[in-house]
Amino acid sequence: MTTTFALRIREELENESRRMINEWFFLWHQIGGSQVVEIDGFDGRKISYCGLHFFGSPREVYWSTLRLYFRKIVAEKYDALQLLLLTMPSSQKRATVTETKDLLSSFTKTLVAVATAQDRTMRGNGVEFPLADVGRAEALSREILLKIDERNIAISHHYELQSRFRMIEERLGEYPNISKLLIGLGCGGLLSASATALLHLIR
DSSP states (O other), rough: OOOOHHHHHHHHHHHHHHIIIIHHHHHHHTSSSOOOOEOOOOOSOOOESSOOOOSSHHHHHHHHHHHHHHHHHHHHHHHHHHHHHSSOOOOHHHHHHHHHHHHHHHHHHHHHHHHHHHHHHHSSSSSOOOOOOOHHHHHHHHHHHHHHHHHHHHHHHHHHHHHHHHHHHHHEEEEEEHHHHHTTTTTTTGGGHHHHHHHHHHH
16 A cells, blocks of 8 residues: 555655756766855755865765765654654554655665765766775665664654554443543553553453
């Protein structure tokens, strides 16, 4: 099942991928020219270069900026998902969370591959090119995929727990005397634990 949110995220990430390739990566190829090139630093600032080769500091900035970019994208998409889940039917939540993770993971792998190819091209002289920096690419990919996993697990646990408590409340609604007894005995704090045990007994 593809949810509405997943369809929207897919379109946004496809557009973002094209924008990065056609604009952001393209600008890095221009830093050796005589004109100042301004590149988005994804932190509210611009990176300005002119007449430089893609070695040393510029290359380090390239990779560190990509790291910041991926972390920003992951945060933005999961923050949007978290807000949407507040009003989404429970039946769609699990699929939406799973599809969001898959789309962000695919986006990350694809764009890291592009970044690696661009890095190799820019380190070359137009005729000869060094080997791809697989180690750096894999390190970045692992870091971002781990961040995606962390956000996915956190949001999944939150809404699965929330759904579980709603189920418990519904089941306890069928046994109002038990709830009243616990509260009447001053055991309201034990209600959730008792409800969990009850849920296992009656489901």
